[in-house]
Amino acid sequence: MRILKTFTSKHFKIKKISNGIYAAIDQLGGGSFSNSGIIDLGDQTIIFDTFNTPQAAKDLRDAAEVLIGKQITYVINSHWHGDHIRGNQIFEDCHILATQKTKELMDAIHPERIQQQQNTIEQLTSYILTLEGECEKEDNEEKKQLLIQKISQLKEIEHTLPSLRLVTPSVTFTENYTLKGTRREIQVVSFGGGHTSSDLFLYLPQDNLIFAGDLLTVQNHPFLRDGNPEEWVSxxxxxxxxxxxxxxxGHGVIGSKTDLIILKEYILKLIEFGRNKDEALKEEIQQFYHDWNAGEILQMNFEYMLSRS
Structure with a gap:
């Protein structure tokens, strides 16, 4: 009798895509803050993105060992944002792969950012206490649940900050990097920068699958401010x-090619709004995408597009 291997974590939910390929989908209130991937190459295991906290990354590593049971050799960072790379320290013994530009951005931005957060842990703790007080008084159940999730996520950050260290890529490339195993081959591809100044995605042609990082969000507002929307469309x-x-x-449920087209249409509408400053279009965008997650990002996107004109 075959035993089906499973793994559970408060940080993410494992979704089996095919034999030897798993997506780790972010669980609200946990310490992941984004999605990740586990890929069996046959003779080695690959991790795609390492979440926002080391404790979530530790569960990810444990999941890979349970589900695949082979040595993790490469970890791939899709871009420099913290919610995709702050778990790198759990994989310090592995080759960590990213574009050269992503490594440069990580080196330039994260040391000061991490130090600043570590120096202000007391303020974070105070803020959490304030939110807990608001939560106790909140009568609206929907708002209460959102506060509970936010508090839980902030506590994950509070827990991880004292021991958080920046671990940057040890292997870099510019456009393409291929990893071959005894079971499958994967292509690490960068078409430049769209979501950030440099983004990559993982293409598995034999499996008709892509791990997109934040080049795709599904039913989630994408963050535009650190990138180039026109290049993103390209x-x-x-x-x-x-x-x-x-x-x-990078955020949301597993999608299809249609979801890339939907995201392209979203970005094009924001580009048009920025060029024309059309308030009617702004209202249309707000209404059309009202049910997408991370709604606070939409206002940031409006402000960013106006600032570019």
């Missing part, structure tokens, strides 16, 4: 020419 146009059935986003 990258999506290139991605949709590839052969794939499923795509794992």
């Amino acid at each position: 990258i999506i146009d290139k991605m949709v020419t590839l052969s794939f059935d499923k795509i794992v986003p």
Whole structure:
């Protein structure tokens, strides 16, 4: 009798995509803050993105060992944002792969940012206490649940800050990097920068699958401020020419090529709003995407697009 291997974590939910390929989907209130991936190459295991906290990354490593049971050799960072790389210290014994530009951005931005957060832990603790007081008084159940989730996430950050260290990529490339195993081959691809100044995605042609990082968010507002929206549209146009059935986003549920097209339309609408400062279009965007998660990002996107004009 075959025993089905499983793994549970408060930080993420494991979704089996095919034999030897798993997506770790962010659980609200945990310490992941984004999605990740586990890929069996046959003779080695690959991790795609390492979450926002080391404790979530530790569960990710444990999950890979349970589900695959082979040595983790490479960890891939899709871009420099903390919610995708702050778990790197759990994989310090592995090759960590990213674009050269991503490594440069991590080196330039994160040391000061981490130090500043570590120096202000007391303020974070005080803020959490304030939110807990608000939560106790909140009568609206929906708002109460959102506060509970936010408090839980902030406590994950509070817990991890004292021991958080920046671990940057040890292997870098510019456009393409191929990893070959006895079971499958994967292609690490960068078409430049869209979501940030440099983004990569993981393409598994044999499995008709992409791990997109934040080049795709599904039913989630994408963060535009650190990138180039026009270039992002161009990258999506290139991605949709590839052969794939499923795509794992940086945030949200597993999607398809259609979700890339939906995101492209969203970005194009924001570009048009920024150019024309059309309040009617702004209202249309707000109404059309009202049910997307991370709604606070939409106002940031409006402000960013106006600042570019």
